[in-house]
Amino acid sequence: MKTVTPRKDLLSFDDMSREEALAILDTAKPFKDLFTRSVKKVPTLRGKTVLNLFYEPSTRTRTSFEIAAKRLSADVTNFAVSTSSVVKGESILDTIDTLQAMQVDYMIVRHSASGVPEYIARHTKASVINAGDGYHAHPTQALLDAFTYREIYPDLQGKRIVVAGDILHSRVARSVFALMHLLGVEVGTFGPAPLIPPTIPDYVKVFTRFEEVLEFNPQVLYLLRLQLERQTANFFPSMREYHRVYGVTTERFRRIREMGMYIMHPGPVNRGVELVDDVMSYERSLINAQVENGIATRMAVLYHLTPEVKTRSGETEDHA
Amino acid sequence: MRETILSQGEEIEALLQKLARDLHAAHGDKPLAFVGIRTRGVILADRLVAILKPLRGHIEQGTLDISLYRDDLDNLAALPHIEGSDIPFDVEGATVILCDDILFTGRTIRAAMNVLLDYGRPECIELAVLADRGHRELPIAATWCGARVETRREDYLRVHFKETDGRDDITHYTTKEARETE
Numbered sequence: 001m002k003t004v005t006p007r008k009d010l011l012s013f014d015d016m017s018r019e020e021a022l023a024i025l026d027t028a029k030p031f032k033d034l035f036t037r038s039v040k041k042v043p044t045l046r047g048k049t050v051l052n053l054f055y056e057p058s059t060r061t062r063t064s065f066e067i068a069a070k071r072l073s074a075d076v077t078n079f080a081v082s083t084s085s086v087v088k089g090e091s092i093l094d095t096i097d098t099l100q101a102m103q104v105d106y107m108i109v110r111h112s113a114s115g116v117p118e119y120i121a122r123h124t125k126a127s128v129i130n131a132g133d134g135y136h137a138h139p140t141q142a143l144l145d146a147f148t149y150r151e152i153y154p155d156l157q158g159k160r161i162v163v164a165g166d167i168l169h170s171r172v173a174r175s176v177f178a179l180m181h182l183l184g185v186e187v188g189t190f191g192p193a194p195l196i197p198p199t200i201p202d203y204v205k206v207f208t209r210f211e212e213v214l215e216f217n218p219q220v221l222y223l224l225r226l227q228l229e230r231q232t233a234n235f236f237p238s239m240r241e242y243h244r245v246y247g248v249t250t251e252r253f254r255r256i257r258e259m260g261m262y263i264m265h266p267g268p269v270n271r272g273v274e275l276v277d278d279v280m281s282y283e284r285s286l287i288n289a290q291v292e293n294g295i296a297t298r299m300a301v302l303y304h305l306t307p308e309v310k311t312r313s314g315e316t317e318d319h320a
Numbered sequence: 321m322r323e324t325i326l327s328q329g330e331e332i333e334a335l336l337q338k339l340a341r342d343l344h345a346a347h348g349d350k351p352l353a354f355v356g357i358r359t360r361g362v363i364l365a366d367r368l369v370a371i372l373k374p375l376r377g378h379i380e381q382g383t384l385d386i387s388l389y390r391d392d393l394d395n396l397a398a399l400p401h402i403e404g405s406d407i408p409f410d411v412e413g414a415t416v417i418l419c420d421d422i423l424f425t426g427r428t429i430r431a432a433m434n435v436l437l438d439y440g441r442p443e444c445i446e447l448a449v450l451a452d453r454g455h456r457e458l459p460i461a462a463t464w465c466g467a468r469v470e471t472r473r474e475d476y477l478r479v480h481f482k483e484t485d486g487r488d489d490i491t492h493y494t495t496k497e498a499r500e501t502e
Contacts, residue, residue: 029404037439
């Protein structure tokens with residue numbers, strides 16, 4: 001039987017092989033097929049507990065994980081940080097100890113500081129999924145993007161993608177770069193020079209003019225959300241200026257459509273900033289497909305991970 | 321390791337023919353849906369449908385992947401690769417012939433029935449297997465059975481099909497090491 005060796009945590013793509021990434025993506029397809037059945041749940045994680053531990057506000061990602069976990073028959077608890085003892089000064093480790101005592105099997109962690117999910121993963125036997133940490137990584141977003149891309153091009157080897165926008169403040173960009181590169185996709189980026197970090201990986205081609213993007217002719221143009229809440233310094237003059245120089249304007253949209261490029265965006269969209277309204281109804285916009293595919297992809301990730309604690313038998317297995 | 325081939329080639333074909341004829345006789349003109357359990361149950365279903373098509377005309381077919389419904393996921397060293405199920409017909413009210421190559425503990429069949437019931441409420445489910453090797457752990461019995469094979473609990477019985485293995489036979493292995501050659 002063809003099998004996949006399980007891992008405990010999903011924190012980034014640093015320690016992942018192409019084979020493993022493809023195994024997760026392949027698994028997401030049968031999960032998506034479940035959604036057409038009369039009963040959309042499977043009993044795979046029955047009796048397991050999934051905890052959403054979000055130190056940063058999020059509705060879309062948290063809901064996507066919650067639905068994914070519930071469709072695997074897990075019990076889901078949302079740890080609402082603003083109403084918890086964290087605001088009373090409890091440290092992250094104290095919180096983890098408390099949750100450990102509650103026999104949690106999977107923790108979905110989002111935090112504004114890079115590295116917190118990894119820190120938690122080292123201190124818990126539960127499987128930890130990084131749902132976004134600082135500017136570091138957001139691996140399940142990249143996986144659902146790759147899944148969506150593969151629905152159109154099953155073999156991504158030699159395909160091209162350009163990620164456009166605020167790379168500096170984007171954990172999504174970092175994970176998309178890493179995973180697409182892992183899958184053999186040629187990666188380019190386009191955005192305001194101050195928002196392209198100097199630490200960008202060597203394999204990423206940096207474009208400064210939109211004409212260069214058109215020459216590169218990617219199958220997918222991936223627009224990042226301009227993180228309005230993170231624009232504390234003046235990286236560019238104004239929203240209108242950003243749209244004119246780096247966004248998908250009406251004129252650029254015409255070119256994109258002529259060339260048959262697909263558009264992706266991790267959402268939520270700032271209309272009139274990253275893209276004009278018309279893009280939302282574009283037949284090659286994959287934005288809604290990305291949201292839909294998020295659930296199946298996250299089910300595949302939950303299935304793929306194996307916590308150290310075996311709650312049924314009480315035995316502990318060492319995966320390190 | 322000792323292996324004994326119990327039936328092969330023409331003998332397998334004869335078992336399939338008998339299974340198909342019995343099924344046909346029992347169900348008359350009633351529409352049937354054949355659902356195979358991955359991997360070799362799918363082939364059993366294909367073979368039975370190929371025999372029955374000239375007699376009955378169109379027959380619904382589907383495949384089941386039971387990986388997500390297994391009761392031993394916690395104890396496996398490696399995760400089973402999921403292919404997914406494919407049930408392209410309406411299960412509601414259907415007469416389903418569930419097909420698998422071997423009936424052993426009955427746990428696979430339990431899981432398969434649960435998968436099927438999540439697609440809808442069939443009028444009835446019958447079970448067709450090529451070989452029944454005994455040692456049930458659940459109260460499950462085959463409706464249609466090609467061959468009954470005496471085995472010890474620790475033995476290993478394997479059905480080979482041309483489509484997957486290049487030959488048709490039922491092979492009985494009498495040491496545990498046989499499992500590791502899998």
